Amino acid sequence: MAFEDLVIALAPPPNRVVKANGVHELHLYEGAVMVAYAMHLLRAEGAHEVRIHPDGEHGKQFDFVAWLARRGFARVSALGSTTYGGLYRNERDQTITINPKSGLGDVVAEIGEQVIVAECKGGIINTRNAGQTSRLYRGLCETVGLLMATPPRGRQVAVAPLTDGTLRLAERLAPRCALAGIEIAVVGARGEVLNIEPTKRTNP
Numbered sequence: 001m002a003f004e005d006l007v008i009a010l011a012p013p014p015n016r017v018v019k020a021n022g023v024h025e026l027h028l029y030e031g032a033v034m035v036a037y038a039m040h041l042l043r044a045e046g047a048h049e050v051r052i053h054p055d056g057e058h059g060k061q062f063d064f065v066a067w068l069a070r071r072g073f074a075r076v077s078a079l080g081s082t083t084y085g086g087l088y089r090n091e092r093d094q095t096i097t098i099n100p101k102s103g104l105g106d107v108v109a110e111i112g113e114q115v116i117v118a119e120c121k122g123g124i125i126n127t128r129n130a131g132q133t134s135r136l137y138r139g140l141c142e143t144v145g146l147l148m149a150t151p152p153r154g155r156q157v158a159v160a161p162l163t164d165g166t167l168r169l170a171e172r173l174a175p176r177c178a179l180a181g182i183e184i185a186v187v188g189a190r191g192e193v194l195n196i197e198p199t200k201r202t203n204p
Helices: 014-019 030-044 056-061 064-070 130-148 164-179
Strands: 008-010 025-028 049-052 074-078 086-089 095-098 107-111 114-120 155-161 182-187 193-196
Touching: 030 049, 030 056, 030 064, 030 095, 030 107, 030 114, 030 155, 030 182, 030 193, 064 074, 114 130, 130 155, 130 164, 130 182, 155 164, 164 182, 164 193
Parallel strands: 049 095, 114 155, 155 182
Antiparallel strands: 008 025, 049 107, 074 086, 086 095, 107 114, 182 193
């Protein structure tokens, strides 16, 4: 499974030009991480229905309707007042519901009797800017904190963009997170999902 349209390339602001690895900054927005993980649940985890709960900012950054349409998901009903909220279905009768409502988990699926709840963060994946790399690290820590503060309903997964830095941090966090019943996954630029094993460690 590979997606070529998750990342949005933008010219960096003047203060970050020398820190970008390339001409453009590659933004893997939170909405993109959400749909990539939702597709992973449908294609690799055996889910049939997935619910995504973005906020208004996610909808401004990422075009859910167009992206899902390119994956064969047509909107069959509307939900809420946004242009993207609704129920989407593909020819295999798999469904993705976009419900712009907070407090429900970014991505939620039920597989058999098991519930999966994922909290997601996005970020710039090709920058050496200290502020942006720090934001990636904080984002991963925030997803873990949100899950720890939420009564568990099944599998809890913290999901962040894949970079060398977030991978190292995820591998350091994974053993302690596993003790709390929290899994960690990272999403690459083409939608590939890597589940971090709690026994796998890297040097600090």
